[in-house]
Amino acid sequence: MISTLVIMALGALVLGAALGYASIKFKVEGDPLVEKIEAILPQTQCGQCGYPGCKPYAAAISAGEADINLCPPGGMDGVRKLADLLGREVKPLEVEEKPKQVAIIDETTCIGCTLCIQACPVDAIVGAAKQMHTIIEPLCTGCELCIKPCPVECIHMQPITENLDNWKWKYPVIEIKRAA
Amino acid sequence: MLQHLFGFKGGVKPQTNKAPSVQQPIGQAPLPARLYVPLHQSIGGSPNPLVEAGEQILKGQLIGGADGWMSAAVHAPTSGTVLAIEKHVAAHPSGLPTLTVVIAPDGRDEWITRTPLDYRSLAPERVREALRDAGVVGLGGAVFPSHAKLTAASSVAVEQLVINGAECEPFMTCDDLLMRERAEEIVRGSAIFRELLAARRVLIGIEDNKPEAVAAMQAAVQRLGEDHEVVAVPTRYPAGGAKQLIRVLTGKEVPASKRSTDLGVQCFNVATAYTAYRALAYGEPVISRIVTLTGNVLQPRNWEVRLGTPLRDLVALGQPKADTNKYLMGGPMMGFEIPDLAAPVIKATNCVIAGSPTLFPPSPPEMPCIRCGACAEVCPHELQPFELYWFARARNFGKTQEYHLFDCIECGCCSYVCPSHIPLVQYFRFAKSEIWSREREKQAAEAAKARFELRNARAEREQAEKAERLARAAAARSSERKPASAAASPPVAVAESGVASAVASEPAIASPPIDADALKKATIVAAMERARAQRAAVQPRNTEQLTFQQQREIAAIEARRANLQAESSPDEVNRPQRAAE
Structure with missing residues (x-):
């Protein structure tokens, strides 16, 4: 009787110690779900979801504060992936989905005020005070954050057209022929 | 041989x-x-x-x-x-x-x-x-x-x-x-x-x-x-x-x-x-x-x-x-x-x-896959084209990669033998370019995230540096001012701008220092002036990087502007005086 109790108590102690050790040793820093959500978001850092960047939005989704359909650059594809990950319903996007675009500065009207440089979240604009600014197109995420601060309205968005580098083979289409 | x-x-x-x-x-x-x-x-x-x-x-x-x-x-x-x-x-x-x-x-x-x-x-x-x-x-x-x-x-x-x-x-x-x-x-x-x-x-x-x-x-x-x-x-x-x-x-x-x-x-x-x-x-x-x-x-x-x-x-x-x-x-x-x-x-x-239509007759309409396995038999890379086809068609790209889509050399043998005339290679090409494009997008997103984080870190660092600089300047000023404040007994004399100090010190000299109410008011005015000066200093002016010549020009312009403002609106300058009285 006593030996049984001792064995059980010992077992409980050993297992408890092991669990306690594991909880310290394998402690997960941060929320892994936030990282997974962030990996799906397009990282445009545009703030169109109402949060100041992709990470805060990911945190809000993870906390259940934000819906999954607030990210227009991610598109319906992104919503679908988030729904898959979180086991939620797929919802239509709050705002209309736009084609991918880049910002273009009209360099003749640019006055060199540096306001757009300060607004760009990904450092894709180069220029100096009273010098012409320009956008490094491959780095531009198309977030449109530079458009509002421009005092002379010299920035516009241009959809990315198909070129040899981004061209894709199309999904094979089955032609439907009229029955004879 | x-x-x-x-x-x-x-x-x-x-x-x-x-x-x-x-x-x-x-x-x-x-x-x-x-x-x-x-x-x-x-x-x-x-x-x-x-x-x-x-x-x-x-x-x-x-x-x-x-x-x-x-x-x-x-x-x-x-x-x-x-x-x-x-x-x-x-x-x-x-x-x-x-x-x-x-x-x-x-x-x-x-x-x-x-x-x-x-x-x-x-x-x-x-x-x-x-x-x-x-x-x-x-x-x-x-x-x-x-x-x-x-x-x-x-x-x-x-x-x-x-x-x-x-x-x-x-x-x-x-x-x-x-x-x-x-x-x-x-x-x-x-x-x-x-x-x-x-x-x-x-x-x-x-x-x-x-x-x-x-x-x-x-x-x-x-x-x-x-x-x-x-x-x-x-x-x-x-x-x-x-x-x-x-x-x-x-x-x-x-x-x-x-x-x-x-x-x-x-x-x-x-x-x-x-x-x-x-x-x-x-x-x-x-x-x-x-x-x-x-x-x-x-x-x-x-x-x-x-x-x-x-x-x-x-x-x-x-x-x-x-x-x-x-x-x-x-x-x-x-x-x-x-x-x-x-x-x-x-x-x-x-x-x-x-x-010509006789040399390459148009391919008959695509029929459903019957899983005959003919494509797998002819595939020189020992892939299973029919499986790849299902997954590519369903846009299940992860699965196509599991079935080694990228080993496919697009030789066309599978399409050639398919009894259902399925354009298999076209599906594989579609899946490959779709995977490449997603990979590119993912890399672009990762790079954008890295740049965003770098930018935020830089902004934080710059803010910290500026705060430190201001603190140092403030410390230097206060140590400079100590002998001055010791000379002038009323504390209102520490007001910063010339106007404010003139304004503030006036009542202090005019009225005897025992007037507690006036002294209190003067202290408030001085504090407000200080706060305003601090706000002006915190606002970024982006002039640190300019040459000495340019900075001198800016200083001259600022001085002219201050003169003009003082001339055009004397009330504004006098307002604190009234408040002090």
């Missing part, structure tokens, strides 16, 4: 249709009215244009310099004038434009000074550089820069060098004719490759439906006293695939994740060996190539065509028949339909086939 040959799994035996285009020797295509030489003709970096519109150029002059190691140069195919460097339709299934040098030939066809390289005495690196600058790329169709393939893996010595003359695609005969007519140069080129790679053996594989080419190559090898082995391999498509030919000749199977060099084998096309020899021994860069023009034409033949010749000019040489409705670039198995005949001949153009 007796050699044990190995087999490869799968493959098909389509009708070869090679006879019509081998009746005549290689012809020299005439000079077209305009040449459109695209700058990006090989795998790797796009060459940078080195000429300007209006410039006179000579035949063989460098017009596009290689961009980095993994790239190959582009040269002028004839002498003349550069008309423009502009976007022109590319020889690509999309028909999208690409940066192209447009040349008006002057008809003189005048060469630059060609300097043969003594490649035997040069260091191997120099020879590789010379090949890159001569624009030598894989002419079998993949246009991979050859110099990059001529670096032996450091761990494994190259045992066999395979020279690919199999030419398994139906209709195509450009390598066949090249081997018949210019065998010696091919053998010499192979010897250069062999030296660069320090390969022990050279195996030249030719399909056994080209006995003339085999004989010509054997004769050339004997004449030159080389010990290359010319091997006739059984005719079966795709015996000319690099991995298939290596398997047949050496018995080595290249695993999915490895390259043939890891097994000590390297493979080059016969035309590549030919151009490499011309480039080194004669100093002639790659400015033309042999193109088979065949199919629904009256004069099927092989032509030596200058790169940049519009395809329209080329097909006119063959006199296409009236019912020709489309043109293919490459063979019927792996080629694509040319969307626009204005596109030029490029280094990858090995064959142009005129098609």
